[in-house]
Amino acid sequence: xxxxxxxxxxxxxxxxxxxxxxxxxxxxxxxxxxxxxxxxxxxxxxxxxxxxxxxxxxxxxxxxxxxxxxxxxxxxxxxxxxxxxxxxxxxxxxxxxxxxxxxxxxxxxxxxxxxxxxxxxxxxxxxxxxxxxxxxxxxxxxxxxxxxxxxxxxxxxxxxxxxxxxxxxxxxxxxxxxxxxxxxxxxxxxxxxxxxxxxxxxxxxxxxxxxxxxxxxxxxxxxxxxxxxxxxxxxxxxxxxxxxxxxxxxxxxxxxxxxxxxxxxxxxxxxxxxxxxxxxxxxxxxxxxxxxxxxxxxxxxxxxxxxxxxxxxxxxxxxxxxxxxxxxxxxxxxxxxxxxxxxxxxxxxxxxxxxxxxxxxxxxxxxx
Amino acid sequence: xxxxxxxxxxxxxxxxxxxxxxxxxxxxxxxxxxxxxxxxxxxxxxxxxxxxxxxxxxxxxxxxxxxxxxxxxxxxxxxxxxxxxxxxxxxxxxxxxxxxxxxxxxxxxxxxxxxxxxxxxxxxxxxxxxxxxxxxxxxxxxxxxxxxxxxxxxxxxxxxxxxxxxxxxxxxxxxxxxxxxxxxxxxxxxxxxxxxxxxxxxxxxxxxxxxxxxxxxxxxxxxxxxxxxxxxxxxxxxxxxxxxxxxxxxxxxxxxxxxxxxxxxxxxxxxxxxxxxxxxxxxxxxxxxxxxxxxxxxxxxxxxxxxxxxxxxxxxxxxxxxxxxxxxxxxxxxxxxxxxxxxxxxxxxxxxxxxxxxxxxxxxxxxxxxxxxxxxxxxxxxxxxxxxxxxxxxxxxxxxxxxxxxxxxxxxxxxxxxxxxxxxxxxxxxxxxxxxxxxxxxxxxxxxxxxxxxxxxxxxxxxxxxxxxxxxxxxxxxxxxxxxxxxxxxxxxxx
Numbered sequence: 001x002x003x004x005x006x007x008x009x010x011x012x013x014x015x016x017x018x019x020x021x022x023x024x025x026x027x028x029x030x031x032x033x034x035x036x037x038x039x040x041x042x043x044x045x046x047x048x049x050x051x052x053x054x055x056x057x058x059x060x061x062x063x064x065x066x067x068x069x070x071x072x073x074x075x076x077x078x079x080x081x082x083x084x085x086x087x088x089x090x091x092x093x094x095x096x097x098x099x100x101x102x103x104x105x106x107x108x109x110x111x112x113x114x115x116x117x118x119x120x121x122x123x124x125x126x127x128x129x130x131x132x133x134x135x136x137x138x139x140x141x142x143x144x145x146x147x148x149x150x151x152x153x154x155x156x157x158x159x160x161x162x163x164x165x166x167x168x169x170x171x172x173x174x175x176x177x178x179x180x181x182x183x184x185x186x187x188x189x190x191x192x193x194x195x196x197x198x199x200x201x202x203x204x205x206x207x208x209x210x211x212x213x214x215x216x217x218x219x220x221x222x223x224x225x226x227x228x229x230x231x232x233x234x235x236x237x238x239x240x241x242x243x244x245x246x247x248x249x250x251x252x253x254x255x256x257x258x259x260x261x262x263x264x265x266x267x268x269x270x271x272x273x274x275x276x277x278x279x280x281x282x283x284x285x286x287x288x289x290x291x292x293x294x295x296x297x298x299x300x301x302x303x304x305x306x307x308x309x310x311x312x313x314x315x316x317x318x319x320x321x322x323x324x325x326x327x328x329x330x331x332x333x334x335x336x337x338x339x340x341x342x343x344x345x346x347x348x349x350x351x352x353x354x355x356x357x358x359x360x361x362x363x364x365x366x367x368x
Numbered sequence: 369x370x371x372x373x374x375x376x377x378x379x380x381x382x383x384x385x386x387x388x389x390x391x392x393x394x395x396x397x398x399x400x401x402x403x404x405x406x407x408x409x410x411x412x413x414x415x416x417x418x419x420x421x422x423x424x425x426x427x428x429x430x431x432x433x434x435x436x437x438x439x440x441x442x443x444x445x446x447x448x449x450x451x452x453x454x455x456x457x458x459x460x461x462x463x464x465x466x467x468x469x470x471x472x473x474x475x476x477x478x479x480x481x482x483x484x485x486x487x488x489x490x491x492x493x494x495x496x497x498x499x500x501x502x503x504x505x506x507x508x509x510x511x512x513x514x515x516x517x518x519x520x521x522x523x524x525x526x527x528x529x530x531x532x533x534x535x536x537x538x539x540x541x542x543x544x545x546x547x548x549x550x551x552x553x554x555x556x557x558x559x560x561x562x563x564x565x566x567x568x569x570x571x572x573x574x575x576x577x578x579x580x581x582x583x584x585x586x587x588x589x590x591x592x593x594x595x596x597x598x599x600x601x602x603x604x605x606x607x608x609x610x611x612x613x614x615x616x617x618x619x620x621x622x623x624x625x626x627x628x629x630x631x632x633x634x635x636x637x638x639x640x641x642x643x644x645x646x647x648x649x650x651x652x653x654x655x656x657x658x659x660x661x662x663x664x665x666x667x668x669x670x671x672x673x674x675x676x677x678x679x680x681x682x683x684x685x686x687x688x689x690x691x692x693x694x695x696x697x698x699x700x701x702x703x704x705x706x707x708x709x710x711x712x713x714x715x716x717x718x719x720x721x722x723x724x725x726x727x728x729x730x731x732x733x734x735x736x737x738x739x740x741x742x743x744x745x746x747x748x749x750x751x752x753x754x755x756x757x758x759x760x761x762x763x764x765x766x767x768x769x770x771x772x773x774x775x776x777x778x779x780x781x782x783x784x785x786x787x788x789x790x791x792x793x794x795x796x797x798x799x800x801x802x803x804x805x806x807x808x809x810x811x812x813x814x815x816x817x818x819x820x821x822x823x824x825x826x827x828x829x830x831x832x833x834x835x836x837x838x839x840x841x842x843x844x845x846x847x848x849x850x851x852x853x854x855x856x857x858x859x860x861x862x863x
Contacts, residue, residue, distance in 0.1 A: 070502025070511050124453060125417045162417045162454040186413055188421050193431040196451070196496060200477065200517050200541060204453075204497045211501070211520040243719035247539060250727025254439055256430060263430075 034139035035105050038112045041137075041144065042102065050088065051281045054081040058143040063087055067153035072160060075153070084147075089368070092274045093207050094160075095120040097128075112137040118151065119168070122159045123205060123272050127167040129159040191267025194255050198264070201247075206271045208318060213244040216368070219273040219316035221307040225265045227342070229255065236337040242328055276315035277368045279303045288361045291353060295362070298345075303366040310342035319360075319367030326350050326359045409448060412464045418452040418497070435478050435486065435494060437539075440729040440796060442483035442825075446473070451494040455571070455579055455606040458493060462604065462855065463577035465491045471857045474604050476514050477541040481732045482824035484599045484860040495543065498606055503528050508612045509568065514543030514605055518552075522714035530612040531680075531714070533563040537725050538718030542608060548598035548820035549776035551783055553717075554680040556767030557648035558613050564595045564776050571607035575851035579606070593846045596776025596835075598819040600843060600859040602851035616648075619712040620687020621678035622695070625705035628668045631655070633699050634675055635744040635763070641697055642765045643781065646690050649679045652764040654724075655751075667751045672704075684711060725787070731800055732787040733807045733823035735814035736766075736780035742813045743784050750806045755798040756788035777839035778816040785821055800826060828861030 032040070037056060044053040057063075062077055063084050069076035074090045091098075098120040106113040114137070119130040133151035137144055158166035198206070201214035208216035217225065231237035232252035238245045255261055279302040284292050295303070298311035305313030314322060328334035335347030353359055413420040421431045423445060431449050433441045447470060450461045465472045471490035478485070478496075485492060498513040501521060505528040512521060519538025525531055533552035535545045545552070550563030559566040569583035572594060582591035594601060626634060634653055642651045654674045657663075661670040677694055679687040688709075694700075737743040740763055747761055764783040771779060786806060788799040804826040807814075817827075819834040832840045847858070857863045 070500060162456045186419060188419055188425060188427055188431070190427045190430040192419065192451075193421075193427055193434040196431075196434040196494070197437070199497060200515060200539065201520075204499065209520060211523040212517060213523075240723050243715070246719070247722045254437075254727050256433065260430070 032142050033107075034110050034112050034137070035107045037139045037142055037144060038105065038114065038137045049281065050085060050278055053088075054085055056144055057081040057084050058140065058145045061143070061145050061147070063147045065149045065153070066151070067157065071157055072153060089274070093205070094123055096123050096272060097121050110139050112139065125159060125162040127159040127162065127164060129155050129166050130168050131155045187267075189263065189267060190260065191263035191265070194260050194264040195267050197251050197254055198268075201251075206268050207274065208321075210318065210320065213320070213324070215317050215321040216274075217268050218271050219276060220268075220312055221305060222265050222269045223307050224305075224310070224312040225268055226261055227310070229261045229265070230258075231337075231340055231343070233261075234339075236340040237334060237343070239333050239336070242333040244324065245328070245333070273316075276304070276313065277366065279315045279366055282365060285361045285365060288358050288365060291358065291362065292365070294349060294352070295366070299366075314366035315368070317367055319363040322367045323359050323363035326353065326362065408464075408468055412448075412450070412461065415460045415464075416450070416452065416457040417454060418450060418457045418461075421449045421451075423447055432486070435475050435492060436483050437478040438727060438730045440731065440793075442486050444483070444486040444488050446487055446490055446492040448491045449494060450491060451497065453497055455498070455573065458495065458498075458573045458604050458606055459577045459579055461491065461493050462573050462575065466575060466577065466853065466855045471863060472604070472855055473599070473857045476543040477517075477539070479537075479540050480544060480599065480824075481730060481821055482860060484824045487857055487863075490857060493604055495604065495606065496541065501525075503530065503612075505530070508614075510610045510612055512542060512608045512610055514608065515541050517541055518545065519714070519718040522718070525612055526615055526714065529615050531615040532610055532612050533558045533566055534714075535563075536717075537721055539722070543605060544598070545820065546608060547594065547596070547601055547605060549596045549779075549818065551764065551766075551818060551820070554616075554648055554650055556650065556765070556769065557646075557680065559611075560769040560771055561767050561779050562596075562771065562776055564774065565772055566611045566613075567595060567608055568611050569609035570594045570605045571609075572603040572605045574603045575853065575855040583609070589846055590850060592773065593775050593843060593850075595774035596819075596839070597843055598775075598834075599824075600819075600831075600847075600862075602847050602856040616680035617682045618684060618687060619678050619710075619714070619717060620681055620684060620691065621676070621710045621712050622691065623677075623707045623710070624675045624700060624703040626673040626675065626699075626703055628655075628671045628673060630699065630702050631673055631744065631748060632741070633702075634673050635741050637675075637694070637697055637699050638763060638765060638782070639740050641694060643768070645693060646679070647767060648681060649677060649690050649694075650765070651675070651677045651694070652762060654763075655761045656724075657758055663757050667748075671751070675703075678712065678717070729790045729793075729796065730787060731796075731803060731823065732785060732821055733803050733826065734783065734785035734818045734821040735807065735810055736778060736816050736818065737782045737784050737810075737813055738780045738815055739813055740782045740784070743782070743810060746809050746813065747784075747786065747806065750802075750809065753802065754788075755802050756790050756795065758789040759786065759799075760789070761786045775835065775839050775843050777836035778818075778834055780815040783818065784810075785818075824860040828859075831859050831861065 041053060041056050059080050061080055064077040065075050067075035073094050074087055078084060078087050100116060100118045102114050102116040104115055114135040117130055117132055121128040131152040133149060136148045138146035155166045201209060201212040202217050203209050206217040208214050228237060229252045232248045238249040240246055255264055298306060298309045299314050300306050303314035305311055325334060329347045329350035335343030409420045409422045421428055432445060436442065452458050452461060462472060472493060473485040473487055474493045474495060475485040476496050496515045499515045500513040501516055501524045502511045503525065508530055510525065517539050518534030521532055521542060522534055533555045535552055546564050546567055552563030555561050555563055569581055571579060572582055573579050580587055582594055584591060594605060638653055655671050656674060657670050658672050677691060679690045681687045681690060762785045766779055766781060766783050768781060771777060786803065788803055790796060790799050803823060816833040817830060822834060824831060
């Protein structure tokens with residue numbers, strides 16, 4: 001399964017055909033039957049409701065997409081709700097405009113088989129594929145304990161490898177460019193050139209790389225990105241003891257001039273934007289209930305950011321990065337320069353966070 | 369505190385004050401453009417997902433400069449730059465080059481001191497977007513894209529309790545580093561002295577555009593060449609199959625800072641004591657300027673000596689034990705600053721080293737030496753006349769492992785590198801001339817050079833000395849066999 005469901009109508013029809021409202025069945029006290037659980041799962045995708053979705057996954061569930069994991073990023077087996085969430089995050093990072101169709105729900109005891117098709121555009125190559133598949137679910141006590149996706153992963157792989165023969169014609173996503181065959185437009189901008197120095201840490205699509213401690217840059221506003229690059233270039237960020245920030249000083253300084261900064265920022269802000277963290281759907285942990293309104297005053301009610309207040313989006317950043325920056329702000333490694341007004345404001349605010357536990361809770365609440 | 373923090377802080381302050389000249393008026397160059405319809409470039413662009421840029425494009429100069437990591441930009445201009453998105457793109461690009469009589473070079477991180485990948489003709493293929501790390505924990509192997517940084521590889525492998533002898537600088541991608549042999553971390557214990565001997569296989573695009581696996585079993589002669597052929601390799605490696613090792617539980621270490629007058633004794637200890645340490649103890653010496661002494665003061669006033677030792681071990685107790693023979697030396701009492709009992713890891717190592725070798729204006733040169741005391745005497749004689757504001761010699765003990773049979777065929781007990789760093793373009797020429805003079809003077813004690821860090825621009829006639837005579841000959845013969853039409857550029861200065 002590599003997508004949210006496309007058309008609400010199809011889901012609604014399927015739910016109606018099943019003769020029972022999925023939501024109703026799930027809240028009725030006793031565990032829902034297998035087909036209802038599976039349908040609710042598809043419905044949760046459709047709503048983009050990761051919280052509801054994760055609740056349908058058993059803690060010991062296995063989630064398998066058959067395909068070579070070193071070549072297809074969502075290939076292999078994942079475990080539990082966290083693994084499933086990571087699966088969808090990976091799908092979202094690598095595919096766009098997915099369209100999935102379920103042809104039937106075939107039930108046999110606790111097993112449900114769903115034959116269908118999936119159609120998506122690979123962000124990296126711009127190739128849109130359509131592949132036949134069967135999803136096989138196993139349900140226990142109202143939760144999914146096993147999911148297997150049998151898909152024509154050979155075709156998917158070719159699309160990932162840039163092999164146009166896997167692409168389909170005439171069914172391109174509305175947002176895809178009209179020219180240039182089944183690809184993104186050729187980008188030879190100065191911004192993409194300068195981004196060459198960024199991608200080893202921040203990822204080819206600016207999506208961040210955990211193993212380089214480098215944050216996701218997508219979805220951050222242009223002013224914030226330019227301000228931070230300039231801070232690094234002018235000694236206002238990236239102290240020697242900022243262990244993962246210092247390396248940005250050289251990289252930012254190597255960007256050719258203020259015009260280069262402008263160019264690379266416009267390249268980054270035009271990159272595809274994976275889904276933000278569903279902050280609004282998350283309960284506020286008790287430990288940070290008193291602090292969150294302070295954050296929200298600048299960063300927005302759901303951490304979406306407010307460029308006018310020079311407050312970046314938090315729901316685009318990963319939790320580790322948020323936690324590290326909060327520590328940096330509190331320990332004089334960020335927001336230390338008088339000319340970094342926004343940073344100094346944040347440094348002062350960060351002092352009011354009581355302890356490391358609260359920092360981690362804030363990071364988990366706002367981050368991806 | 370960073371390893372060479374005193375020196376680094378000074379550099380950092382300088383960098384903050386330096387204004388950055390804009391290379392071109394970039395604001396006019398934004399947006400999408402395409403190669404002219406019907407042109408050669410357009411024909412290639414049609415077939416690949418990556419980006420094709422040609423001389424004459426308004427953004428060409430920005431692309432060209434972006435290919436070089438550091439801030440000194442070599443003055444050479446290839447006809448075409450192709451930033452690929454996939455191995456398929458590489459195949460298309462190589463076939464295109466072959467069909468159009470263009471000679472190919474490859475870059476990934478652009479860390480080559482000499483920017484040897486930049487030539488005045490032909491096609492430069494940029495493989496930096498080929499990423500990905502797939503780990504097989506049970507087999508202790510990993511399949512890694514050329515664009516992966518050594519620091520990222522270390523972090524990812526650590527999740528599975530594994531490690532690989534990566535470069536000492538974390539933002540160096542694995543590709544060029546490994547292809548040139550790789551003076552990496554803990555290689556004396558892990559990989560016969562050079563990192564490339566922990567490579568089990570490569571996936572390589574050859575001159576005819578085929579994508580082949582090369583290993584001890586498949587295309588063994590191509591594998592022989594890929595292990596050390598470096599910038600003279602006749603192919604583009606798009607994947608590395610690596611042998612990994614059990615991760616050290618701790619990198620137990622210490623750093624001692626000495627006044628310059630301790631140089632002879634430090635070098636003697638490197639020569640006579642360090643080789644007696646266990647193989648998984650890595651020891652290096654760096655000489656760097658103190659921050660509070662102005663440029664122009666003699667070395668004995670300005671330079672400090674940093675002795676840095678790290679044991680890649682399973683416990684603190686083991687680390688303490690392994691460092692003892694060194695720390696028992698009377699020399700240690702002469703330290704004017706020290707960091708002891710450091711329970712380090714790769715993350716910390718890389719953060720510290722980033723501070724020591726920041727992204728500035730650089731050049732350098734390097735030789736293998738068996739007699740570090742004789743080599744250091746040559747350096748010492750030349751240091752007073754060094755025109756570069758910052759110049760750092762590094763001496764690293766390599767071990768005495770026999771090298772497996774591969775293009776990577778030259779090594780000695782010690783690696784001696786000398787890095788020049790400057791701030792203003794006007795300082796470049798004098799720094800280069802000085803460096804060349806020093807390394808010509810080092811020739812009598814040198815046992816060849818390390819291809820990845822030698823001054824290929826200044827000493828192109830010495831490039832063959834990076835290889836044994838037999839390996840140099842075989843590399844040329846294999847080139848004739850695998851690239852009979854000369855699709856790939858030879859070593860710098862050869863084509």
